Amino acid sequence: MESIWRKTCEIESRPQLSGDIKAQALVIGAGMAGILTAYYLEQAGVKTIVLESGKIGGGQTQNTTAKITAQHGLVCSRLLKKVSREKARTYMEASQKAVDAYKEIIEREQIACDFQQAGSYIYSQKEEELTKELEAASQLGVPANYVTKVESPVPCAGAVKFKGQGQFHPLKFLKALCGSLEIYENSQVLGAEDHKVWTAHGSVEADKIIFASHYPFYNFPGFYFARMHQERSYVLALENAGKLEGMYLGTGQEPYSFRGYGKYILLGGCGCRTGENQMGGNIENLRQAARDFFPESREVACWAAQDCMTADRIPFIGSYGKAKPDWLVATGFGKWGMTGSMVSAMLLKDLVCGIKNPYQPVFTPARFSSVELPQMFLDTGKAVKGLSRQIFQRPSEKAEDLACGRGGIVKTEGKKAGVYKNQEGELSIVKVKCTHMGCQMEWNPDEKTWDCPCHGSRFDREGNVIDGPAQKAAVFSDKTPPKGSMSMNFEKQKTP
Known part of the structure; x- marks a missing residue:
C-alpha cells in the first residue's frame, strides 16, 4: 500500500546519526509536526536537530489526505458541548491561523507543492445537524455559510462551508522545508534522560527535547496510553472519476471524504479502531463505494492512515509531564494532522523560546475535564479486554x-x-x-x-x-x- 504522495515525490535521504552531538533543541520525528517545529525553531535562531527512526515523512504524513482546514467535522457544535465558549473560540482561531500559516510559508519560501485554496464542506442528510453547526460557528465568530448545492456524490440535505481553506502535496511541501534542517534518518531513539537521548550509533544532548513521533513512546510521565486510542482509515486515489472542486466530509455512520488532486479524486472512509478489523473487508467496502460513486473510475493507489484520538478530540501540545519539565510533546491530532502539526509547531516554538502563547491553555496536556471520562472509561475497558484475552483466551486454530x-x-x-x-x-x-x-x-x-x-x-x-x-x-x-x-x-x- 503506497499513497499517491509517495508515488509522486522522492525526498533525498539523510545520514544516520553517528557520534555524540549537541543542540539547543532536539525534535524526535521527521513528519509534518516535527519538520515544521524544527523549521520555526531555526527561524527563531534555535539550533535544532531532528532524529527520525525511518525516512522523512515516512509515517502518517505520507498517508494523509492533505486537507489544510479548520473545519474538523462538526467541530463548532462539538466544541461547545465539550469546552467553554472561550476555549472553543480559541481552538478555532488557532486552527484558522494554522491554515493561514501554510499559505504564508508556501508564498515566502516559494514552495511548489500543488497548493490550492479551496472551500471545505461538511455535508449531511440531516438539515437540523447542519443548522446547529452553522449556529455554533456564528457563536464562535467563524465565517461559514449553508449551501444546498453540493458536488459530493453522496445524497445530502446540504453542507456547511468554510471559505479560504487549502489542500496540497504534503511531501513536496516537506521536501522543500527539509533543505536547511539538520536531520538524521534511520536513527531510532533507544533511550532518553532529561536532556540526552541515545540511538544505536550516537547520542544527542539538548536543552529541550520535543516528541513529535505521532504516539509518545514513553508511558511515563504523561500517561498518554490511558488518554488516547488509535483509529485507521483508508483512502483510494481514483482517475477517470471527473473533477471535484473543494474538500468534502460527511457525517453519520459512514462519513466519506472527498477531495481532488490533479486528475485524481481521493476517496476516504471505512475506518475503524485499530485492532478491530479482525473480519476484514474495510478496503473492499471502500472500493465498492468507489464503484458506486464513480463507476467509470480506476484505482491508481490505495493506502491507510492511523490517527491518535484524544477523549475530547483536542490535541495534546505542550509539556510532556511535570516530572520532565524540558520534554515537550505534540500528539492526538485526530483526523486533522495538517492543522494539528502547524498549531503544534507555532506553540512549541513559543514554549522553547519562553514566549507566552494564548493557545496553550486549550491544548495543554495537563488539562482534564469530566466530559472526557466516558471516552477514557471506554478506552480503559478496551485495554482491560485486550489484557484479559492475552491471559485467558485459548487459541481455537491450528x-x-x-x-x-x-x-x-x-x-x-x-x-x-x-x-x-x-x-x-x-x-x-x-x-x-x-x-x-x-x-x-x-x-x-x-x-x-x-x-x-x-x-x-x-x-x-x-x-x-x-x-x-x-x-x-x-x-x-x-x-x-x-x-x-x-x-x-x-x-x-x-x-x-
Whole structure:
C-alpha cells in the first residue's frame, strides 16, 4: 500500500546519526509536526536537530489526505458541548491561523507543492445537524455559510462551508522545508534522560527535547496510553472519476471524504479502531463505494492512515509531564494532522523560546475535564479486554489448518503465537502479546498485519514494528536487549 504522495515525490535521504552531538533543541520525528517545529525553531535562531527512526515523512504524513482546514467535522457544535465558549473560540482561531500559516510559508519560501485554496464542506442528510453547526460557528465568530448545492456524490440535505481553506502535496511541501534542517534518518531513539537521548550509533544532548513521533513512546510521565486510542482509515486515489472542486466530509455512520488532486479524486472512509478489523473487508467496502460513486473510475493507489484520538478530540501540545519539565510533546491530532502539526509547531516554538502563547491553555496536556471520562472509561475497558484475552483466551486454530494467505492465533510448542501462512505455505510466527503493555494483538486480514486493539501498535507479519507506541519487535527470541535499550532487532522465525 503506497499513497499517491509517495508515488509522486522522492525526498533525498539523510545520514544516520553517528557520534555524540549537541543542540539547543532536539525534535524526535521527521513528519509534518516535527519538520515544521524544527523549521520555526531555526527561524527563531534555535539550533535544532531532528532524529527520525525511518525516512522523512515516512509515517502518517505520507498517508494523509492533505486537507489544510479548520473545519474538523462538526467541530463548532462539538466544541461547545465539550469546552467553554472561550476555549472553543480559541481552538478555532488557532486552527484558522494554522491554515493561514501554510499559505504564508508556501508564498515566502516559494514552495511548489500543488497548493490550492479551496472551500471545505461538511455535508449531511440531516438539515437540523447542519443548522446547529452553522449556529455554533456564528457563536464562535467563524465565517461559514449553508449551501444546498453540493458536488459530493453522496445524497445530502446540504453542507456547511468554510471559505479560504487549502489542500496540497504534503511531501513536496516537506521536501522543500527539509533543505536547511539538520536531520538524521534511520536513527531510532533507544533511550532518553532529561536532556540526552541515545540511538544505536550516537547520542544527542539538548536543552529541550520535543516528541513529535505521532504516539509518545514513553508511558511515563504523561500517561498518554490511558488518554488516547488509535483509529485507521483508508483512502483510494481514483482517475477517470471527473473533477471535484473543494474538500468534502460527511457525517453519520459512514462519513466519506472527498477531495481532488490533479486528475485524481481521493476517496476516504471505512475506518475503524485499530485492532478491530479482525473480519476484514474495510478496503473492499471502500472500493465498492468507489464503484458506486464513480463507476467509470480506476484505482491508481490505495493506502491507510492511523490517527491518535484524544477523549475530547483536542490535541495534546505542550509539556510532556511535570516530572520532565524540558520534554515537550505534540500528539492526538485526530483526523486533522495538517492543522494539528502547524498549531503544534507555532506553540512549541513559543514554549522553547519562553514566549507566552494564548493557545496553550486549550491544548495543554495537563488539562482534564469530566466530559472526557466516558471516552477514557471506554478506552480503559478496551485495554482491560485486550489484557484479559492475552491471559485467558485459548487459541481455537491450528497452524496446519490455516489457509494460505491467512493469519491466526494458534498454540505452537506450548506457547500462544500469531501465525501467518504465505501463498507457498511457509509460516511466519510472532508473539501475539503486544510489546507495549502486553495486550493480545489481532490479525488484520486487509493489511496482513498484527494490530493491538488497546493502544494501536501495529506489527508486520514478521513481527517488526510498523506503528507505535510499541518499540520492540514481537518475535520469539532468547536474546536480551542491551542495558538501557528500548528497542532491538530480532531474527525472523519460520517453521518448515
